[in-house]
Amino acid sequence: MRITSLVMTAAFVIGVSAAARAEDKGKSDVSPAELKAKTDYCKTCHGVSGQGFRGSFPMPRLAGQQPEYLQNQLQAFIERRRTNPVMFNVAHVLSPAMLKGLAEHFRDLNPKPLGGGPREFAAAGKKIYDEGIPATNVPPCATCHGPEAKGADAFPRLAGQLNDYVTKKLLNWSKERGQDPAKPDNSAIMEPIAHGLTEAQVQAVAAYLGNLE
Ligand code: HEC
Ligand code: HEC
Structure with a gap:
């Protein structure tokens, strides 16, 4: 009786400490110094506060x-x-633990938008963002990207995104995203939406998002 309970206690403790060690290992795979060296590198292109460039x-x-x-995007570049x-080139050398560390680092930054887009289109862009374009079956962007364009989970934040980047992405969607037919991904959700927008509508919604905090 005593022995059994001792063995069970030991098994329990070993189980817990092995789990604790595995967790430690996951964390210590990237040291703060390694993570900083990497984020410093990302920021040479993406801006010192990750605000874009x-x-x-x-x-x-x-x-x-x-x-x-x-x-998801880093994985999509790798694959x-x-x-x-x-x-x-940047992404294929990153370990899974580093991918996670990078994602958490950038999530926590909150600089002002770089802005600079044509503000005269922003009101038309907000209307598209909030209401979609019923005539061409474009759903409101807000239903997936959130009312404040902050995104959620696999739906990206768009608030503060550079207007010229947004424009380029939406106009080139099918040439850049979802390029492996054997591995369909979330980019398929956006494809018909990107196709449903005229260039002027893309520029308007991009102008709205580029100045949004
Ligand atoms: C030499 C410049 C450069 C460096 C260094 C760089 N990037 Fe990029 N990154 C870019 C460019 C350019 C794009 C836009 C690609 C496109 O137009 O599709 C991009 C796109 C991205 C995207 C997609 C963003 C989105 O909204 O879909 C992510 C995520 C990303 N980079 C993360 C990183 C991380 C993390 C690092 C550091 C490990 C890094 N980048 C380093 C130039 C760089
Ligand atoms: C049905 C849901 C849905 C709706 C509605 C939607 N999106 Fe998206 N959007 C997504 C998803 C999912 C992704 C990420 C795709 C991926 O992971 O490849 C995305 C990605 C994007 C991107 C790329 C972001 C980046 O950083 O590269 C832009 C830009 C974008 N959407 C703009 C819009 C605009 C503008 C509208 C409204 C006209 C809109 N979306 C409506 C689901 C949606």
């Missing part, structure tokens, strides 16, 4: 991004479901 082409804002979406040579 306008270079010869727009580098998207990562600040405040939903971690699940951010990790070439999303084509971008720069980000393939």
Whole structure:
């Protein structure tokens, strides 16, 4: 009786401490110094606070991004479901623990939007964002991206995203996203929506989002 309960206690303790060790290991896979070295590197392109950067082409804002979406995109670059040579090179060396650490780091940043888009279109853009375009079956963006465009889980935050980046992505959706027919992904959800917008509508909604805090 005594022995049994001792063995059981021991088994319980071993079980718990093994689980605790596994958890420690998951965390210590990336040290704070390693994570900082990596985020410093990301910020050379994505901006010192992850607010995005306008270079010869727009580098998207990562600040405040939903971690699940951010990790999904890094994985999509690695698997070439999303084509971008720069980000393939950046992402394919990252360990799973690092992907998680990066996603959490950028989620917690909250700089002001870079802005700079044409503000005269913003009111028309807000209407599209809130109401969609019933005539062409474009649903309100807010139903998936949230009323304040903060996103949730696999639905990205769009608030504060660079207007020229948003424009480029929406106009090129089918050439850049979902590029592996054998591995369909969430990009399929956005495809008909991106196709349902005219260039002027894309520019309007992008102008609205680019200045949104
Ligand atoms: C040399 C410049 C450069 C560096 C360094 C860089 N990126 Fe990028 N990143 C880009 C560009 C350019 C894009 C836009 C790609 C596109 O247009 O599809 C991008 C896109 C992304 C996206 C997709 C964003 C979205 O809204 O869909 C994520 C996520 C991302 N980068 C994360 C990172 C992380 C994390 C690091 C650091 C480990 C990093 N990047 C380092 C240039 C860079
Ligand atoms: C039915 C849900 C849904 C609706 C409605 C929707 N989206 Fe999306 N959107 C998504 C999902 C899911 C993704 C992420 C796709 C992925 O992971 O590849 C996305 C991604 C995006 C992206 C890419 C973000 C980035 O950082 O690269 C943009 C831009 C975007 N949506 C704009 C819009 C706009 C503008 C509208 C309204 C006209 C809209 N979306 C309506 C589901 C939706």
